[in-house]
Amino acid sequence: MQSWPDPALPAVPGTGPALRLYDTSDAQVRPVSPGETATMYVCGITPYDATHLGHAATYVTFDLVNRVLRDLGHDVHYVQNVTDVDDPLFERAERDGIDWQDLGARETQLFRDDMTALRVLPPRDYIGAIESVDEVIEVVGKLLASGAAYVVDDVEYPDVYFRTDATEQFGYESGYDRATMEKFFAERGGDPDRAGKRDPLDALLWRAARPGEPSWESPQGPGRPGWHIECSAIALNRLGVEFDIQGGGNDLIFPITSSRPLMARHSPIRDVSPATTCTPAWSASTARRCRRAAAISCSSPVCDVTVWIRPRSGLPCSPITIERTGCGPTRFSTRPVSVCSVGAPRHRHQRGRMPHP
Numbered sequence: 001m002q003s004w005p006d007p008a009l010p011a012v013p014g015t016g017p018a019l020r021l022y023d024t025s026d027a028q029v030r031p032v033s034p035g036e037t038a039t040m041y042v043c044g045i046t047p048y049d050a051t052h053l054g055h056a057a058t059y060v061t062f063d064l065v066n067r068v069l070r071d072l073g074h075d076v077h078y079v080q081n082v083t084d085v086d087d088p089l090f091e092r093a094e095r096d097g098i099d100w101q102d103l104g105a106r107e108t109q110l111f112r113d114d115m116t117a118l119r120v121l122p123p124r125d126y127i128g129a130i131e132s133v134d135e136v137i138e139v140v141g142k143l144l145a146s147g148a149a150y151v152v153d154d155v156e157y158p159d160v161y162f163r164t165d166a167t168e169q170f171g172y173e174s175g176y177d178r179a180t181m182e183k184f185f186a187e188r189g190g191d192p193d194r195a196g197k198r199d200p201l202d203a204l205l206w207r208a209a210r211p212g213e214p215s216w217e218s219p220q221g222p223g224r225p226g227w228h229i230e231c232s233a234i235a236l237n238r239l240g241v242e243f244d245i246q247g248g249g250n251d252l253i254f255p256i257t258s259s260r261p262l263m264a265r266h267s268p269i270r271d272v273s274p275a276t277t278c279t280p281a282w283s284a285s286t287a288r289r290c291r292r293a294a295a296i297s298c299s300s301p302v303c304d305v306t307v308w309i310r311p312r313s314g315l316p317c318s319p320i321t322i323e324r325t326g327c328g329p330t331r332f333s334t335r336p337v338s339v340c341s342v343g344a345p346r347h348r349h350q351r352g353r354m355p356h357p
Contacts, residue, residue, distance in 0.1 A: 001082060001108075001126050001127060001128040001131060002112075003080075003112065003122035003123055003126035004112040004113075004115050004116045004122050005122070006122055007116075007119040007120075007121065009070065009121070012071070015071065015072060015073075016068060016071050016072065018031055018032075018072070019031070019032045019065065019068050019069060019072065020032065021065070021245065032069075032244060032245065034069070034074055034244045036074065036075060037074065037075045037076070037077055038069045038074040038075070038076045038077070038244050038245070039076075039077045039079075039239045039240075039243035039244045039245070040062070040065065040066065040069075040076060040077070040078045040243065040244060040245040040246075040247065041078075041079045041080070041231070041234075041235045041239060041243060041245070041246050041247070042058075042059070042062045042078070042079075042080050042123070042245075042246075042247040042248055043080075043081065043231060043247070043248030044080045044081040044082045044083065044126075045082060045083070045107075045111055046082075046083040046084075046086050046088055046089060047083075047084055047089065047103070047104045047105075047106075047107035047110075047111065048086075048089040048091075048092040048093075048103060048104070048107060049092065049107060050107065050110060051107075051110060051111045051114050054249065055111070055114070056114065056118060058247075058248065058249050059118070059120050060118060060120060061247075062245075062247050063118075063120040063121055065245065065247070066078055066121050067121065076124075077124055077125075077238070077239065078121070078123040078124050078125075079123055079124065079125040079126075079127070079234065079235060079238050079239060080123040080125070080126055080127075081126075081127050081128070081129065081132075081230060081231055081234050082104075082108055082111075082126070082127070082128045082129065083227070083230060084101075084104040084105075084108065084129050084130050085129040085130055085133075085214065085224055085225060086129070086227060087227075089103060089104055090212075090213060100214070108128075125234075125238050127234045127238075129225060129230045132230060132233055132234050133216050133224070133225060135233040135234065135236075135237055136205075136206075136225040136229050136230060136233045137206075137216070137218040137219070137220075139229060139232060139233045139236065140160055140205045140206045140218070140220060140229065141218075141219055141220070143160075143162065143205065144160065144220070147163075147166070148162060148163055148166040149161060149162050149163060149205055150163060150198065151220070152194070152195075152196030152197060153196050154195070154196050154208075156208075157207075157208040157210065158208050158220075158221060159194070159196075159204060159206065159207055159208050159223075159226075160204075160205045160206035160220055160226075161198075161202040161203060161204055161205060162202055162203045162204075162205050162228065162229075163198065163199070163202060164199050164201045164202055164203075165199065181201060182200060182201065185200070185201055190203070190204075191204060203226065203227075203228035203229075204226030204227065204228060204229075205225075205226045205228065205229045206218065206220050206223050206224075206225065206226060206229070207223050207224050207225070207226050208220075208221055208223045209221070209222040209223050209224070
């Protein structure tokens with residue numbers, strides 16, 4: 001998908017202060033310390049209505065983050081999505097008697113015009129949900145194969161859901177307790193009362209085809225992406241499992257930004273041969289003490305290692321799998337994601353909702 005023109009970025013003398021952002025996972029302002037290339041994903045719009053000042057506040061804020069990182073000498077790989085397949089879009093199109101794709105195209109162009117007028121730097125990758133459907137299908141298949149997703153027992157509509165119990169850390173990015181997560185999940189696009197779900201907080205990954213809705217063929221049957229998986233697939237295939245900044249409106253802290261990294265961690269970018277072996281250089285007891293890195297040696301060009309980490313919020317240790325190419329002693333490190341939010345909450349069915357992913 002085309003973004004918008006890149007405004008001229010003047011060179012200024014000197015270097016500004018280091019970037020510090022509020023991290024929702026532990027409710028503290030923390031320094032952001034990226035490598036040579038800073039990586040950032042900001043949730044985009046659902047183009048069913050005109051953009052408004054809430055959108056401007058969000059994207060100008062992260063434009064400032066982008067500019068600060070560039071001023072500090074970093075290349076910035078910035079990714080943003082457009083949720084051009086979603087229920088509010090279909091509902092508004094039906095109400096107004098317009099094709100949902102025409103409505104989406106019109107409002108997306110209006111958003112581009114607004115960003116151009118505000119001189120916001122465009123993302124390097126500007127990806128629509130429609131063009132990422134194949135990526136979503138692949139990720140959903142891998143989540144099912146890993147056991148992190150399941151199909152509800154519904155002959156008519158066999159939807160696919162992510163299992164929140166696939167991780168001990170679910171929701172840690174938000175800092176919310178169970179009751180708060182359940183409240184927001186119902187208000188922000190979740191379906192806690194869906195019959196056949198194993199947990200009310202399980203997130204929809206693939207919605208089986210319904211009459212009057214667009215659908216795509218997949219190994220899971222015809223359907224379309226659920227609201228929670230699109231950003232996971234887009235970010236995973238462009239930034240990888242870990243990146244520096246994940247941002248959006250504060251109504252997206254949960255469930256969207258809490259679901260994305262968990263889905264990504266259970267869906268490796270490439271399959272790893274079962275014959276591949278990697279030997280941790282540190283003992284299992286050391287790993288259980290939650291070291292933040294593991295030195296390994298590999299017996300094949302592609303290998304896969306489990307690293308135990310402790311979230312900064314003090315929750316239990318949890319394993320993540322990291323993949324690499326090349327052999328020899330290597331040190332893997334886990335880099336925390338800064339989850340940032342701005343603006344006032346906007347619920348799912350209000351005008352101009354900013355969605356995730």
